[in-house]
Amino acid sequence: xxxxxxxxxxxxxxxxxVLVVILISSNLRSPIVAVxxxxxxxxxALKMDNFQVSLLTSIPLxxxxxxxxxxxxxxxxFGISKLLMYSxxxxxxGLFLRISGSxxxxxxxxxxxxxxxxxxxxxxxxYVKNNFPKQIGxxxxxxxxxxxxxxxxxxxxxxxxxxxxxxxWKGSLGIWLVIAALGFLVxxxxxxxxxRNPVQPKTAISTSDFNMFKSAQAWNISIFMGxxxxxxxxxxxxxxxxxxxxxxxxxxxxxxxxxxxxxxIPVTFCCPIIASKMKDQRFMILFICALMFGSTMMFVFxxxxxxxxxxxxxxxxxxxxxxxxxxxxxxxxxxxxxAVKISGMAQSxxxxxxxxxxxxxxxxxxxxxxxxxxxxxxxxxxxxMLYFGMxxxxxxxxxx
Numbered sequence: 001x002x003x004x005x006x007x008x009x010x011x012x013x014x015x016x017x018v019l020v021v022i023l024i025s026s027n028l029r030s031p032i033v034a035v036x037x038x039x040x041x042x043x044x045a046l047k048m049d050n051f052q053v054s055l056l057t058s059i060p061l062x063x064x065x066x067x068x069x070x071x072x073x074x075x076x077x078f079g080i081s082k083l084l085m086y087s088x089x090x091x092x093x094g095l096f097l098r099i100s101g102s103x104x105x106x107x108x109x110x111x112x113x114x115x116x117x118x119x120x121x122x123x124x125x126x127y128v129k130n131n132f133p134k135q136i137g138x139x140x141x142x143x144x145x146x147x148x149x150x151x152x153x154x155x156x157x158x159x160x161x162x163x164x165x166x167x168x169w170k171g172s173l174g175i176w177l178v179i180a181a182l183g184f185l186v187x188x189x190x191x192x193x194x195x196r197n198p199v200q201p202k203t204a205i206s207t208s209d210f211n212m213f214k215s216a217q218a219w220n221i222s223i224f225m226g227x228x229x230x231x232x233x234x235x236x237x238x239x240x241x242x243x244x245x246x247x248x249x250x251x252x253x254x255x256x257x258x259x260x261x262x263x264x265i266p267v268t269f270c271c272p273i274i275a276s277k278m279k280d281q282r283f284m285i286l287f288i289c290a291l292m293f294g295s296t297m298m299f300v301f302x303x304x305x306x307x308x309x310x311x312x313x314x315x316x317x318x319x320x321x322x323x324x325x326x327x328x329x330x331x332x333x334x335x336x337x338x339a340v341k342i343s344g345m346a347q348s349x350x351x352x353x354x355x356x357x358x359x360x361x362x363x364x365x366x367x368x369x370x371x372x373x374x375x376x377x378x379x380x381x382x383x384x385m386l387y388f389g390m391x392x393x394x395x396x397x398x399x400x
Contacts, residue, residue, distance in 0.1 A: 063114025072344025091116025263315025
């Protein structure tokens with residue numbers, strides 16, 4: 001009888017753990033992506049200039065870069081689940097401030113949103129490694145799919161949500177409070193369940209004095225993470241602009257981005273499962289970089305011709321590179337705490353690299369109105385990504 005009770009408790013905890021991964025990941029990209037479709041409404045309502053508008057995207061990225069390492073250091077003092085709960089509290093506070101109707105509260109809210117997402121970004125790979133040690137590939141896939149699916153829904157339905165709620169841009173951006181609240185509720189249930197079932201594994205993580213910044217493999221993973229993020233955020237920031245110059249209407253460019261996001265979903269699910277069964281992932285790195293390099297050359301020589309084919313290529317390559325980056329955090333470490341540490345380092349270094357991508361991309365366009373120099377920048381980034389990715393993909397732990 002006791003064995004049956006323990007077995008049922010294990011199944012219940014498994015369901016709760018999966019829901020935690022899904023709901024946490026659903027909060028890690030959508031609050032940022034949801035801004036772009038209603039940016040015009042926000043700008044008109046708060047009388048913002050172009051520089052102020054750009055801050056709405058850059059503030060969360062710089063928060064990721066500034067705080068990721070700090071988050072990984074604080075992780076020793078808390079259980080993983082409690083730290084994730086704190087992240088949702090901070091995120092919810094930021095989401096509330098952002099829709100309060102003041103320009104400065106909008107920026108302050110963006111800071112808290114960036115911090116809340118930063119904690120979730122850093123800690124979730126440790127949660128996956130701690131609770132699903134034998135299903136890391138599968139759960140990383142679920143994590144990535146949930147993130148990209150909600151991001152696609154956010155980009156596609158933000159305006160509609162504002163219309164349905166009757167609150168305009170405030171409704172579009174405020175709806176994500178509901179997802180954050182659901183995540184908080186499930187994490188609360190998990191903590192209560194673990195207290196009542198002490199036989200279950202604890203979600204606290206061990207301590208480690210390992211200095212991640214002294215590991216060459218950690219630097220390989222971090223730089224690979226940064227370069228693939230740079231590629232993605234350059235396209236997110238400038239895709240409508242260069243497609244407009246290539247004689248595509250704004251609505252069409254929106255569909256191009258939708259195709260990119262939708263293509264990423266099955267790729268981000270399958271990639272970690274397949275990659276986790278491989279001895280190393282160097283062949284996958286070659287494939288990713290070949291696709292990315294090809295997509296930049298298609299923009300240089302074909303402009304908007306075959307654009308939807310190119311969108312699929314971008315979606316496949318970015319889906320593979322993103323999910324592989326996340327997998328490295330768990331697959332290239334020997335413990336949950338070091339998975340959190342490399343996650344913190346890689347996202348701090350990586351998003352710092354990525355944050356400089358869109359301004360450089362745009363500055364090169366000022367110098368070369370054809371956009372070719374901007375795409376050559378991405379091509380060069382892909383070559384660097386190939387170099388560091390081949391090293392990161394070796395079957396070598398960061399602790400070795």
